[in-house]
Amino acid sequence: MNILLVYPQYPVTFWSFKYALKFIAKKASLPPLGLITVAAMLPREWKQRLVDLNTVKLTDADLRWADYVLVSAMSIQKQSADAVIERCKRAGVKVIAGGPLFTAHPGDYSHVDHLVLNEAEITLPLFLADLDRGRLQRVYTCEGWADLTRTPPPRFDLLAMKHYASMNIQYSRGCPFACDFCNITVLYGRAPRTKDAAQVVAELDALYLRGWRSSVFIVDDNFIGNKGKLKKEVLPAIIAWMEQHRHPFKLYTEVSINLADDEELMALMVRAGFDQVFIGIESPNEESLTECSKLQNRNRDLIANVRKIQHAGLEVQAGFIVGFDKDPAAIFERLIAFIQESGIVTAMVGLLNAPAGTKLHSRLEQEGRIITAATGDNTDFSINFVPKMNSETLVNGYRRILRTIYSPKHYYARVRTFLQEYRPPQSMRGRLRFMHVRAMAQSVVRLGIIGRERFQYWKLFFWSLVRKPRLFPLAITLSIYGFHFRQVFRRHEKRLRAARACP
Numbered sequence: 001m002n003i004l005l006v007y008p009q010y011p012v013t014f015w016s017f018k019y020a021l022k023f024i025a026k027k028a029s030l031p032p033l034g035l036i037t038v039a040a041m042l043p044r045e046w047k048q049r050l051v052d053l054n055t056v057k058l059t060d061a062d063l064r065w066a067d068y069v070l071v072s073a074m075s076i077q078k079q080s081a082d083a084v085i086e087r088c089k090r091a092g093v094k095v096i097a098g099g100p101l102f103t104a105h106p107g108d109y110s111h112v113d114h115l116v117l118n119e120a121e122i123t124l125p126l127f128l129a130d131l132d133r134g135r136l137q138r139v140y141t142c143e144g145w146a147d148l149t150r151t152p153p154p155r156f157d158l159l160a161m162k163h164y165a166s167m168n169i170q171y172s173r174g175c176p177f178a179c180d181f182c183n184i185t186v187l188y189g190r191a192p193r194t195k196d197a198a199q200v201v202a203e204l205d206a207l208y209l210r211g212w213r214s215s216v217f218i219v220d221d222n223f224i225g226n227k228g229k230l231k232k233e234v235l236p237a238i239i240a241w242m243e244q245h246r247h248p249f250k251l252y253t254e255v256s257i258n259l260a261d262d263e264e265l266m267a268l269m270v271r272a273g274f275d276q277v278f279i280g281i282e283s284p285n286e287e288s289l290t291e292c293s294k295l296q297n298r299n300r301d302l303i304a305n306v307r308k309i310q311h312a313g314l315e316v317q318a319g320f321i322v323g324f325d326k327d328p329a330a331i332f333e334r335l336i337a338f339i340q341e342s343g344i345v346t347a348m349v350g351l352l353n354a355p356a357g358t359k360l361h362s363r364l365e366q367e368g369r370i371i372t373a374a375t376g377d378n379t380d381f382s383i384n385f386v387p388k389m390n391s392e393t394l395v396n397g398y399r400r401i402l403r404t405i406y407s408p409k410h411y412y413a414r415v416r417t418f419l420q421e422y423r424p425p426q427s428m429r430g431r432l433r434f435m436h437v438r439a440m441a442q443s444v445v446r447l448g449i450i451g452r453e454r455f456q457y458w459k460l461f462f463w464s465l466v467r468k469p470r471l472f473p474l475a476i477t478l479s480i481y482g483f484h485f486r487q488v489f490r491r492h493e494k495r496l497r498a499a500r501a502c503p
Contacts, residue, residue, distance in 0.1 A: 001046040004066035004093075005039055005158070007032035008073045008080035009053040012491060014348050014379045017165070020484040023442045024435040027163040028054040030217060033154060033170060034099055035072045038120045040152040043128070048158060053080060055163040063091040072099035075355070075376030085112060096127070100187055104356050105373070106139065115139045119173075119188075121146035145188070148173065148195045153203050156210055168217040169203045171195055171234065175222040177256060179280070180293045180359035181321070181352060184221045192225030197237035204241055208248055214433075218253040223277075227265055235268040242273050252276035256296050259314075260305035266312040270425055277309065278317045278346075284338040287326035292360070306342045313424045315474075318344045321378070322398055323352030325388040332397035336404050343417035345478050349401050350378030351394070354385050379488070381496045395496075402489045408453030411482045412460050419468050419475060436473060443476055447483060 010028075012018050017029050032052055039048050049065070051058050063069070069088045073081040078101055088095045089111070097109060098116040106115055114136060116123050123140040130136045154169070161167070172195070173188040207216065224230060242249070251274045259266060259277065269277075281302060282294050289298050306316050320339070322331055339347045353374040354361040364370050369386040387394050404410055447457040457479055464475035 001043070002065055002067045003039075003042060003046050003048045004062055004069045005032075005035045005048060005050045006058060006069055006071050006084055007035055007050070007052045007054065008071065008077040008084055010077060011079070011377065012488060013076065013377050014350075014485065014488055016488075017481075017484055019487040020480045021165060023439040023446075023480050024165060025438065026165040026435075028052065029165050030168050031159050031161075031164050032072065033168045033219060034120075035070070036154040036156065036158055037151065037170075038070065038072065038098070038124065039155040039158055041120060041124050048155070050158040052163075053084070055160065058084065058087070060091070063088065063093050066093050068094050068096055070096045070098075072097070073101040074099065075101050075104065075374065077101065078376065085109075098123075100183075103187065104183065106141075113138070115141075117141045119146040121148075121151055145174070145191075145193060148193050149199070151195065151199070153199070153206055156206050161210065161212060166215040166217050167207050167212050168219050169200070169207075170219050171200055171223065172220045172225055174225060175256075176225050177222070177296055178293055178359075179282075180363070181354065183355040183358050186357040188221070192222065194226055194229055194234075197233045200234055201237050201241050204238070204249065208245060213248045215250045215252065218251060221254055222256050223253040224255045224259055224262075224265065227262060231265055231268060235265075235272050238272040239268070247273055249273055250275050252278075254278045254280075257281065257300065257302065257305055258296055260308045263312070266309065266314065270313040274314060275424060276315045276317060278319070279306075279309075281306075281318045281344075282321045283324065283327070283331070284334050285324070285327060285331055288324035288331075291324050291326045292321075303338065303342045306344060307421055310343070310418065310421045311423050313422075315346075315418070315422060316342075316344055317346035318342075318348070320347060320349040321352050322349065322401070323383060323387050323389070323394055327389060329389075329393075332401050336401055336410075339405050340410060340414055340417075343414055343421050345411070345414050345418050346481060347405055347414075348379065349398070349405070351381065351383045351398055352387070353378050353383060380492050399493065399496075402493075406482065406485045406489050408456040408482070408486075411485070412453070412456035412479075415460055415475060415478045415482070416463065418478075419464060419471050422471065422474075424471075439480060440473075440476055443480055447479055451483070453482070 010016050051062055071081060071084055081101060085095055094113040096114045096116055097112045098120060102109055102115055103117040106117060109115060116127050118141055122142045122144065127140050172192050174190060174192045175184050176190055176192060178185055178190060251272065255277045257279050281297065283289055286298055309316050320335060354364050355374045364385045371386065372384050374384045375382050381395060448454050451457060460475055460479060464472045
């Protein structure tokens with residue numbers, strides 16, 4: 001059997017880092033971890049090829065070679081996924097589809113030959129058994145949750161690693177919290193399920209043996225969902241492995257704000273090599289947090305929590321949302337002030353959307369407020385329901401937030417605030433690579449000579465070189481990120497203006 005694994009293309013988004021990747025000559029931020037994990041579940045005697053459309057093109061020869069095309073995608077990849085499926089249909093190649101997009105919207109894909117939905121550890125063996133018996137069904141689904149201790153290590157050997165800025169692994173699925181706009185608990189449940197420490201170490205080993213020596217993203221939606229196991233088993237195992245291998249990786253992941261409550265956990269994460277965490281802060285407005293059941297963020301000094309985490313040696317990246325029913329008219333200025341004061345440099349602000357299957361979608365549907373399906377990109381000025389706030393007021397306020405926080409004046413000021421607050425361990429040492437030298441040279445030209453932000457760039461350049469020399473490479477990296485964020489904002493704003501100009 002010849003199996004062609006196809007990963008659809010991401011559009012240009014906040015997290016695509018498309019404009020930043022050009023500085024280091026990489027084609028994509030991350031490889032398709034879901035697909036290469038599924039690949040490890042297929043019979044070993046089958047021949048497999050991976051086509052990641054974010055790094056290479058899908059050719060007619062690829063399709064002629066394949067007995068089946070296996071497609072996995074998230075909602076934001078829908079347009080590309082639809083194009084891949086249509087192309088396979090024209091070529092007469094059967095398609096197997098799975099992943100969050102197809103699990104959330106199976107009704108949209110009645111034309112796909114086989115839907116293998118939910119978690120592949122459960123549904124893929126059912127498909128393979130029926131394939132052996134010659135009586136395949138069109139849809140495979142399940143009610144329960146997979147045991148991750150039985151999940152095989154991903155097929156990293158299928159990757160052309162040179163194309164990617166970072167590698168990724170998974171430790172857990174599920175989140176103990178129940179934010180009503182989030183579909184993670186719909187897809188993976190509220191009880192965090194985890195791999196064993198030995199599995200995590202084996203996957204780090206696999207990356208190391210293939211020559212990887214850069215960052216690794218642990219893709220969990222809440223890495224600290226099971227704090228006890230992390231502190232007692234997993235982080236000590238990672239620390240021991242890192243020390244034995246002389247810290248070849250920098251790790252980053254997603255967590256909840258209650259990380260700030262556990263100094264022991266933060267210290268262990270830093271010792272294990274973590275230097276970044278993404279946190280969903282969402283809003284400085286308590287009523288909005290209550291509305292969306294973001295209870296873990298309520299009754300906190302959120303800025304103090306952010307500073308505590310950054311003092312521990314973990315850079316905080318964060319997500320924010322506007323468009324809640326309880327958002328006051330002043331929410332836009334409050335959010336700008338919060339982001340600037342906190343020193344959160346990588347601040348993703350999006351408009352609230354209601355993904356299918358979420359409690360928010362159910363409530364808004366009952367109220368007759370759902371307009372269309374969510375795009376999966378809440379930074380593209382789209383909103384899939386009728387907001388309580390006047391729509392034009394909401395979109396204009398949202399534009400004002402982005403125009404302000406990504407402007408060179410405010411963005412570079414925030415970088416300096418962060419660098420003053422950030423306290424990584426003295427032992428932290430980055431390996432200087434050619435791509436870092438290239439990025440530095442590119443930044444001097446694009447940002448320091450021809451860029452609109454050249455005054456702010458050189459101001460930060462010399463300030464960090466003198467005041468924070470150990471963090472100078474990070475200052476340059478964050479300057480490049482800022483360039484990407486501004487380009488994405490301008491791209492979306494241009495599209496919005498064009499849409500408004502149409503009669």
